[in-house]
Each structure stands twice: as structure tokens, then as C-alpha cells.
Amino acid sequence: MSKLAPTPGQTVGPFYGYALPFTKDNELLAPGSPGSIRLQGTVYDGAGNTIPDAILEIWQPDSEGNIVQRTGSLVRDGYTFTGWGRGSVGNSGVYTFTTVNPGPTKPGAAAFISVAVFARGLMNRLFTRVYLPENEEALANDPLLSSLDPERRKTLIARRDPDGGLTWDIRLQGGDETVFLDFQQDGSLDNSVGNNQDAPA
Amino acid sequence: MPQDQTVQQLESEELVPPAEPHAAHDSKKVETQADLSAEIQAIGDRYAQALKNGKGPETMPRLDYSPYRSSILRHPTKSLHHADPETIELYSPAFGHQDVHALESDLTIQHNGEPQGERIIVAGRVLDGDGRPVAGQLVEIWQANASGRYIHKRDQHPAPLDPNFTGVGRCITGTDGSYSFTTIKPGAYPWKNHLNAWRPAHIHFSMFGSEFTQRIVTQMYFPGDQLFPLDPIYQSIVDQDARDRLVAQYDHELTSPEWALGYKWDIILTGSKRTWTENEAYGDAGDEE
Numbered sequence A: 001m002s003k004l005a006p007t008p009g010q011t012v013g014p015f016y017g018y019a020l021p022f023t024k025d026n027e028l029l030a031p032g033s034p035g036s037i038r039l040q041g042t043v044y045d046g047a048g049n050t051i052p053d054a055i056l057e058i059w060q061p062d063s064e065g066n067i068v069q070r071t072g073s074l075v076r077d078g079y080t081f082t083g084w085g086r087g088s089v090g091n092s093g094v095y096t097f098t099t100v101n102p103g104p105t106k107p108g109a110a111a112f113i114s115v116a117v118f119a120r121g122l123m124n125r126l127f128t129r130v131y132l133p134e135n136e137e138a139l140a141n142d143p144l145l146s147s148l149d150p151e152r153r154k155t156l157i158a159r160r161d162p163d164g165g166l167t168w169d170i171r172l173q174g175g176d177e178t179v180f181l182d183f184q185q186d187g188s189l190d191n192s193v194g195n196n197q198d199a200p201a
Numbered sequence B: 001m002p003q004d005q006t007v008q009q010l011e012s013e014e015l016v017p018p019a020e021p022h023a024a025h026d027s028k029k030v031e032t033q034a035d036l037s038a039e040i041q042a043i044g045d046r047y048a049q050a051l052k053n054g055k056g057p058e059t060m061p062r063l064d065y066s067p068y069r070s071s072i073l074r075h076p077t078k079s080l081h082h083a084d085p086e087t088i089e090l091y092s093p094a095f096g097h098q099d100v101h102a103l104e105s106d107l108t109i110q111h112n113g114e115p116q117g118e119r120i121i122v123a124g125r126v127l128d129g130d131g132r133p134v135a136g137q138l139v140e141i142w143q144a145n146a147s148g149r150y151i152h153k154r155d156q157h158p159a160p161l162d163p164n165f166t167g168v169g170r171c172i173t174g175t176d177g178s179y180s181f182t183t184i185k186p187g188a189y190p191w192k193n194h195l196n197a198w199r200p201a202h203i204h205f206s207m208f209g210s211e212f213t214q215r216i217v218t219q220m221y222f223p224g225d226q227l228f229p230l231d232p233i234y235q236s237i238v239d240q241d242a243r244d245r246l247v248a249q250y251d252h253e254l255t256s257p258e259w260a261l262g263y264k265w266d267i268i269l270t271g272s273k274r275t276w277t278e279n280e281a282y283g284d285a286g287d288e289e
Helices: A136-141 A150-156 B002-012 B033-052 B240-244 B278-282
Strands: A037-044 A054-059 A084-088 A094-099 A112-119 A126-131 B119-127 B138-143 B168-172 B178-184 B189-191 B197-199 B202-207 B216-221 B261-264
Touching: A037 A054, A037 A112, A054 A094, A084 A094, A126 A150, B138 B178, B168 B178
Parallel strands: B119 B261
Antiparallel strands: A037 A094, A054 A084, A054 A112, A112 A126, B119 B178, B138 B168, B138 B202, B189 B197, B202 B216
16 A cells, blocks of 8 residues: 555646647557557537547557557657557547557457546546457456446447447446446545535535 | 647637536526535535544545536546556556657747746656656646636636747656746636636646556645635545645745746655566656657
8 A cells, every 4th residue: 555645636627628639649650551440439428418528548558469668659750659649529529549459468368448538527537448349258358347247348348340440438427337447456545436425415 | 839739729629618618507596606615615524524433534536526517417426446457557658858848848938938927936756655756757737827818719718818828838757756847827717617716726737657547637736825715626625635735835945046936746646556666767768869
């Protein structure tokens, strides 16, 4: 357990749009280049409305399952795959990344992309994962997915598009709410949801 | 460059409605600060009681914090699912001097003239939960200008833009986890959460750790701000000690004579789980310009 108390997060707010985006932020490699795919989806709120002011980050291994440690994400040279990208949703709540299918980091492991979600009105970032849909055996053996009931598990698995891309929507709230993750080992830190006793009367 | 990005952003967002519309609650009644303060107080009172009853202190903002109206439909209602970080999550993307120019940490030299306002230095260290420096990592900031106006088109506060201030900066932490920005003290600004809602002056900070699970976006505040008790975003952190961790300290040692006042603010990331190796403290070698 950590010795120092962590600094709290705060909402990204409404005005990140002139600060966090940068040129080719959502292009982990050039669109149309060999092996490139589109990862896209829509971000929804609890009423089923699209959210026009969310920003996502993805972090993933390369197509061989290697975890890349190369600089150059902010000033992309068009050739170096860094594994990290940032993408703002548009006015219709749709995000798009150009990336590669992540490889499994161990033989037989389920391949996934790590995702951080930020939005106006979202008090702290949320972590989640998006899994490739194909390897059913690997998905069945995945420690996280196998700890979820089937309805919730579905929210973490992308749909393969006819063009080879991936579609994966994010629902911040509701019956089909995306599974969001708490990585704190002692379970005491990111405990800020479900405080229903504090709902105003 | 941030300036180019700003132009693109301004053009592409002409049609976007103003920020923080009266959404998520359809009440026709105009909500006042007194209404909001009563809600904030009630939640604070219940938290104080829970502490007395032996509940451990909270360290993070509540995702479910209805006084910030825009959060009502944007927070998960199911508990976060515990997961052990695996593979990619135990690493962080690498950033270096290819990504960030040294001059990007000075927000007062991005244009031809000097920006208006009180020049300040904001500096500190990025540390993990064990106090180890987070070296060679990206820090990004953005903020309003001295009059409380963001350059973002969605900001319709009728305060002047400053042609000499964009309000965006970046740097890479040093081997000791240190960062430093030279900027202008931002002004408080009004927003539409409720009638007469004002945000305390703040600087948005975005940091990476040595693991992706340490990723944090937050806001740094200035000591003694009279708006703290009134602000639903600051108060979404219900624990006073935790809130205090977002407030920088005036530091006369950091103040530059006849130039700029200094504020010190350290950031503690959530604890690192991966075994630490000594060479990480030297950041990313081999990325010289």
C-alpha cells in the first residue's frame, strides 16, 4: 500500500479543446497504411444522449503484442508506432482512432486496448478496456472478463466491422453501462461511486 | 504548436452551444448559490458523520456528486470493477524532447508581446505513492487568462481575450520528477451550473505516471480562495485533507526577484505496483533533439 495519499483528480471540464488535442493525436499510424484499422464508437450519457465533450486516450501493444516504449506520440513522424493516442469526440459524440489490432502480450492471452475516458461532467477519469472479438477461447480465459457476468462482459468487447475496423461504444451510465475499472489494490481509493446515501433527498 | 491548434479549434466549434447549459435537470426554477450551498453542506455533513462512525477518509472526488449538475447523467451507477493491472497497463507511454520543446513551459512568451496579469511560476514534483520521482513524463496545463477568459470558443464569458496569452503549456519532468511553468495567474470565471456560479481560479493539469493506471487529470488551485466553499467541482472531493492537496502553496524561495511570484505544488500519483528499477529515474534516454 502506498505511503503517500494521492492527489485527487478533477473533471477535465469543458475547455480542454484548445489544449489537449494535437495534430494527428488519434492517428497511431497513418490512415490507409498497411495493417491500419479504424477504431470508432460513440460516447453516451445515462439518458442515451451522445456526449459531445468527451476525450479518450488509448494505450496498446503493437500487432505483435510488444509493449512499445518509443517517444514521438505528440509530434508524430508518420512511421513510429508509439502505442498511445488521444481522440476527442465530435459534436455527435463519435470518436475515431487509426491504429493496429493489438497482439496478445502473452501466448493465448486475450488482446485488448487500455482506455482512459475524460469528459465535462465526469469528476475523474475512468479506465476501461476494449477487447478484440475474435479469439473466443482467450476471451473465456481472460481474468477480467471471466469475473464479469455475461451482460456486463459484452460492454468490453468490440464489434468487428466489414472493413476490418472495430466499433466500440462507451456508455457512462445506465442498464448497459460500460464496465469501468478500479486498479487500487486496497480497494479504498476509487470508492466514490455508489454513495447513494448521499443523494439529495 | 498550440497556437495553430487553437485556430483550428475555434473554427471547428463555431456552432457549439455555450458550456454548461441548464441540462440534466428540467426544473424551471432558477437555482441559486444558496440552494447549491445547502446541497454541498448536506453532503459534507453526512461525510463528517461517516468519518465519526469510523469510515476511512476519501481521497478522490465523488463521481456521483449532484451539485455539479452536468455530472448527473455522466457518472457510472455501478461500482467500479476491481481489476489487477496487466501487461500494457503496467507501462506508460514514453514522451521526450521530440514531443515537447523546452520553451513550451513558459506560457508568457508564446506571442509577440507580454500577456496581461500577474506573472507567476508554478513548480513542484510528480511523485508516486512511495515518494519516488516520476521522471521523464509529460505534464500538460491549460488555464484561463488573467481576466478569467479561456480562449476556447465555448467560453462566452464577456471578459477580454488577451492576444498575448493562449494558456496552454507542456513540459517533461526532470530526473527528480520536477516540473516548472511560468505563466499568468488565472482569474476566477462564471459558469452556468446555477445562478451566480463562479469557479475559483485554477490551472488544469494532466499527468502520466510510470503506469497507465496512474493517469490523472486534475486542477490546481491558489491558497485562500474565497470561492472554495461555493464551488461544486472543488467540493466534489468531500474530504478537507484531500481537497487541500489540490491547493498550491505560496513559496517565497520559488519567487523570482522583480519578476514572478512562486507557487509550489507537488502531485502524488496513485501507488506504483510494478517493480521499480533504478534506471527509470533517468527518464527516457536517447531522445535528444
